Amino acid sequence: MSRLKSVLRSPWVLRARARDRRLATVPHVPLAICAIFKDEAPYLGDWVAFHHAAGVGRFYLYDNGSTDKPDAVLRPHVDSGLVRLIDWSHPPPPQLPAYRHCIRTFADEARWIAFIDIDEFLFSPQGTDLPQALRPYEDLPGVIVASPFFGSSGHAERPAAAVPEAYTRRAPLTRISAKTIANPRHVRAIRNVHTFKYWQGDALGTDRRPLAGPDRVPPLDVLRLNHYWSRSLAELHAKVARGDASTRSPRNLDWHLSFEAGLNAEEDLSGRDAWRRLLGAVPEVGSGRAASR
Template sequence: MPDFKTWLRAPFVWRARALDRAVAGRDVPTLAVVAIFREEAPFLDEWLRFHEGVGVGHFYLYNNFSTDDFREVLAPWIARGLVTLTDWPVEVGQLPAYRHCIRRHRLDAKWMAFIDIDEFLFSPAADKVTDVLGRFAGAPAVGVFSPYFGSAGHEQRPPVPITRAFTRRSPLSKISAKTIANPRWIRAIRNVHLYKYWHGETIDTQGRPFDGDRPVLDLLRLNHYWSRSLSDLQTKIQRGDASTPVPRDSDWHFAAEKDMNAEEDTSILPVLEKVFGTAERSAATPAAR
């Protein structure tokens, strides 16, 4: 027999199902990405090009106190109608930005991935992320495991794509996760990783309840280039974090970075070749110009 919470949530479940039917009849992207950023201009274009190449149909980007030339970088993407840019001068603004996007745009994409500019989403099993999302249509969300990648000893960022420059990561015993969700089913966002839903729960790519201690990297991955170069890591520490008011601890970050170079991992490189082609081997990215 349904419990009290089930009865209480029933109208919201019915509404979510009705909204899903409405979205199914609209021409909207299969996948949109939601991200908040601060001082990320050198990385935005590569990140956008990569994700467009793996099937992302729209980007909802929230500018959080940036002072660099991000507007110049994003201008052609906005002109193409692929980026919706929102200025978001909100302290500790990451979760409020996510909630704002869900309220405003929950009918504008079938799925939303909530990731950061230093994270690259891809499928090791398909050309595009959108090629595998149909397998999870009955769930409100799929969790994507996110290995941490380190500096690979680079003091300065090499003049090649991030995904080619940094190919050493932590052991998979130290891993994080982010969410690709059906935004109409999200009930609450308590942290940046996993959310609560009107019905159901986050599953892994094998259809099981999501378990952070049981990483699955078969159909979806989210490479987290946590350090980039050592100089970039120092900039990251000084920039602060949009998800917490606590200042970053430099000693802790550099100590943690040493563990993020333990194993070679080139699983993203075949996807990189398909997205950018062989030209990226010799061409510098905007970050290195």
Template structure:
């Protein structure tokens, strides 16, 4: 059977009674202090399940995740593969295409939400004809924190870069994707678009009004130093410390508390 026909058959079969409408897949390393907030936040905006791939973590992530695993919220996969991000996405799609209408491919330092406080699932209802929905990011810096502050991450970091520093991540239809990407993916039929139904091209101005991702790129400066040392799951190239700290200095240009306003509206 041609791949597009098979994908369409799978789509019809799954869309009648999916186990989950919206899930997320993420690979992580040494993220134990941040996992619980990330899961609870995304559960509050409509995500129903999380496929989490552990990539060489040595911290107490299992202790943090165990309650969520017991609740049926998290599927934990040990993934000891160098540069394992794309292979983790492929594995997740291969294993779970039957379960979910949508799988969001993004990271533990990225928080996806609707600025008007709507449930993300209800927003995605308008895009069921697309194989993927691209969500633009706002990049957040340290907000002047040298060490990690107490309290919720989303309350601590409120300073972000201007719209010239951005990228997008994709919520994919797992029956239609054949080549998942860190940012953009390739599909058997059609192309992913952003929430204004634009195909992503270089230099395009972001749209953050319908869905958006807050990318807490550095967190505190101490966290940024740890991020540099642990390396990247998408490339084997070592991280350049000078470049990272120079880039972070550009991420504290304007205050943006849209995520807090959305949480108040939703609450």
């Protein structure tokens, strides 16, 4: 950062630090999740239960015009205060405006906010709860979490098993994405759905290095975000028809099928193992398949 930019941004840096200090003196959520969704009701119960068991204390969920009655699944969580459900009938593309609204509205409620999707499952392979896993990174404005792509694992139709149980094959780790867990008070701007800009410093991976790099396999030992990109082939067709919340461009079915074909090369049981570990101890949270296990 140039010296001039540093000087101009210094009041905002001081303000963000002051907000951090205030937050530490009042009850707050150590970790929240912000996500936007449309017609994901069949998955919401399991997804909320998994992340709640992993240590997520609040969910800011933006409903972008669902027609499959997600309120029926989420109502117990809304009533308990675990979920804040926001009606987000925003002109396309709605995702980045939802993220900005979340930061403006809820930044002083949570120490960290993870910005992920309903087809992504965040956990620590070490078995540590997520707020504890994030504790060593509190000096950073954000943590970038590597996100392997999982394919259909041979399922043509939606299986009966939960998503992390059903889909256990992924792309090679040379093909990987990432998402951000941000200190929302330090966010200056949102580059895209993956990375943000901050008043000072940059988000880093859990090894305290930038995630991108030639021929580099990113760290997956402290935190990982399994991205169940396609689910079954039938669900992939539905995903294409539903459209993309981050762009106005329509999805191309041929491209999606071609991309999915490369997402089943290697077996990876990390999500299945995390599901079994977390949901074996989770209290009933009021909805979804996980509540009955």
